[in-house]
Amino acid sequence: MLNLVVDSIHDETDRIRVFTLCEASGAELPGYLPGAHLDFDLGELGTRSYSLIDWKSSLSTRNYTIAVQREDDGTGGSKAMHRLEAGRAIKVLPPENDFELRDGAAPVLLLAGGIGVTPLISMASALDAQARDFAFHYSARSAGVMGFRERLGQAFPDHMVFHFDDQAPLDLAKLMSAQPPDTQLYICGPKGMIDAAREAAITAGLAEANIHIELFSAPEAQSGDASFEVEIHDTGEVFVIPAGKTIIEVLEEAGKDLMYDCQRGDCGICQTDVISGTPDHRDVVLSEADRAAGKVMQICVSRAKSGRLVLDL
Template identity: 60%
Template sequence: MTQNLVIDSVRAETDRIRTLTLRTADGSALPPHSAGAHLKFDLGALGIRSYSLIDWPGDPCPAPVWRIAVQCEEAGQGGSMHMHGLRPGDVLRAEAPANDFPLGDHDGPALLLAGGIGITPLISMATALNAAGRAFALHYTARSRDGMGFAAALTQAFGDHVTFHYDDETPLDLATLFAGIDPATHLYVCGPKGMIEAARAAANAAGLPDAQIHFELFTTPQPQEGDTAFEIEIASTGQVFTVPPGRSIIEVLEDGGLDLIYDCQRGDCGICQTEVLEGTPDHRDVVLSDAEKSEGKLMQICVSRAKSAKLILDL
């Protein structure tokens, strides 16, 4: 279900981050959502963009407005720059809230780890954990103080639960962070791919199993230098498609008339996971373990490509 949302207010958090509040165009009540949920916006020719909903302590329930934050990426594909150009009264088309990054109902403490604009879903998680009286710690890392949004508000809302790390002053030390960690801890990580992979490796080394590590990637996939075209064969029909550089397998197969199931298109939700019958995938996701990637039998077709000339997929 999609609906029109009107921008109620715009606020600058940093030079690159703006918070937008949204209300329904017809004045109807906003549907409920859980911590970690996001909205998908249809930006027309710019495509679909997803932004996490931000809940703070003290927000009324149900909320009269929704809140998102957008970091401007001048080298991106134009979506964030478009969002930064919006003003109060402008209308956006969005789907109902969805959640690929839910906060689990577990007994152990929660460790929240945010990189840059990846802080947004973790604010909602901290709010939910704080309200429930559950044990948690939030570690937030950014390149510098000037680039860190929400710092004052986080300190006011969560006090000693929050620790800030700055790459140019006091960078995050993952080995120290995970030293002596409670084995019942559940880790929630949101940020760029490199940080997620490093945090996952450090958490595994500290004894946390993958089942207790949850993540969401806050990076739009970008073409890599050296990408070349490859073929995809559909096992059920024998159809063959060519995937050129700069386009995803999903985009090419959908253009060819295939009906596919997927969501994030960033390589972190696992919904598009597909079995590989022949060929060698070039894995670019954060879903599969190193062992699964080495085996080469599964891939996320939203972001991964091929090292071989052709892949045969179980579709």
């Protein structure tokens, strides 16, 4: 863990608060690449992930910058972050990156929804510094709740396009159909937007391998969720996964050592082979073909349509 100190705080909007963090001794911090995030230890609330923001393609190792949108109906993590004050010490894992910006000459389309803009700012900074071809489309409910709008317009005036749901909503089909077939697409935002953008991109002929995704929040529980059983294939152990808990949560409580990271269904690290049973896929990683085949699943968010899943864990 890194022992960081909140160096400064400012409010970007009524709900978005920006934090600058530094090492208490002033020492250099671990470096990172565009798309990276930090995992914050919030005690009983668990960990929360926030993307690193870089405006100058410097990827500074003297401080880190993140932005947190307060979710009043959330599970408490964002509200705990908003209660932090300058000078407060906080434990943070070193930067990790499940949303890397690929090298290459292909055109790039950055697509942000709401606070999902944060990792794409660092990508835009890097692309601009490299003089690569890119467009940056950013959608929000209204201009008043859109964070970083003025600064983005100043930093990337030839690349930014803003969309507001209460004025002229983003037309995903039109946007995707205008993209060259080799476009590298990076999407970050709520799951509904991601699913719609992904479908529009594939319909327009973009290759699934060129669509890169990150959720900014974990999928919420759905009405009608019921308990189901998970059997570990090698040992025959059976665990009940109740509504409101994930497979990972239940198995970790039972002492199982699992490999995972995002717990949002977008990094793919927890992908597990399905021996039998029917998964209820709630990730944004798998292709439609993989979902239909039902041979793998992301156990951090996905559930079951059958009464029991037998997993290769």
